[in-house]
Amino acid sequence: MERLQKVIAQAGIASRRKAEQLIVEGKVKVNGEVVTELGTKVSNSDKIEVEGIPVEREEKVYFLLYKPRGVISSVRDDKGRKTVIDFFPHVDKRIYPIGRLDYDTSGLLLLTNDGEFANLLMHPRYKIEKTYIAKLKGIPPRPALKQLEKGVELEDGMTAPAKVKFLSGDRKKNTAIVEITIHEGRNRQVRRMFEKIGYPVLKLRRERFAFLTLQGLNAGEFRELSPHEVKQLRELALRGE
Incomplete structure (x- = not known):
């Protein structure tokens, strides 16, 4: 069982704080019933809707990419340029970059489908x-x-x-x-x-x-983060609160 606002944040719909606001405003339903209690916990079998839109709960994935120069740190590009998502044709989940690197900048970039994790690492107060x-x-x-x-x-x-x-x-x-x-x-x-x-x-x-490096990777290559690395990143960010 997990807190409702955490599940909404992990789905990438909103930050946890925004998710809490949506719940209080009566814009969230669990199994067809409006829920306004912030302490509500839900299971994997519960059906959640935010403003009428079903929340899709994917398995969370975490990747470390060695981004080459000349690639856009975005899910898509309206000019047809290569994006970081093009390096993951086999991934059937809706991943996106955590933050960005400029078109002409290469190096370490993280990608995930975990919205709460992404928000945690990008927020300046956590000082990663x-x-x-x-x-x-x-x-x-x-x-x-x-x-x-x-x-x-x-x-x-x-x-x-x-x-x-x-x-x-x-x-x-x-x-x-x-x-x-x-x-x-x-x-x-x-x-x-x-x-x-x-x-x-x-x-x-x-x-x-943070503690992650490009060791073992060439430009354009990637690897999955281990569960331990994901846990370490969470703990490192939360220590900066």
Whole structure:
């Protein structure tokens, strides 16, 4: 037996908080009866409707994809470009990416059909760390990287402090490789942060999401997360509350 709002959230219909609101507003039925009690628990055999639409309860799946460059982090693309879903033709469930990576950014991306899990990992308050390797135009001095560690002002506000590590520089090519770890997920955030300090990103790859890495995978390959990894991610997010 699971709480009704949790089942609705896991189906990807709404966040748990929104699901609770829908229940209180009388927009949820269980076995044809309107339910407004938040403590209500349901079993797999119960039929649930939200605003007249049946809730489909799929087996939950969790994938880790090494997204190549030139692929859209979306379920579909109106311009006909390749999306991350195209790497999963054998999966008959309605999976979608957790967050996104830019078209020109490669690296670690999680996909699932578990809406509550996705909301948990994407919410900024849970502070899940994401680590990127950036190839930069120019070789930033230490004071410039220090700005990123303190936070920089972007058009959508100040960034949270980042962890930054200079890995290498090539004076002949005038490029540098820098590792940066953030826990926010704003649009094109890493690229904008480096642009702000005057060192544009030439190439970007997400190397790590929490404790997960790309180990053993080539671009375009994926693997399923183990039940233990899924449990660890949940616990890690909830510790950040």
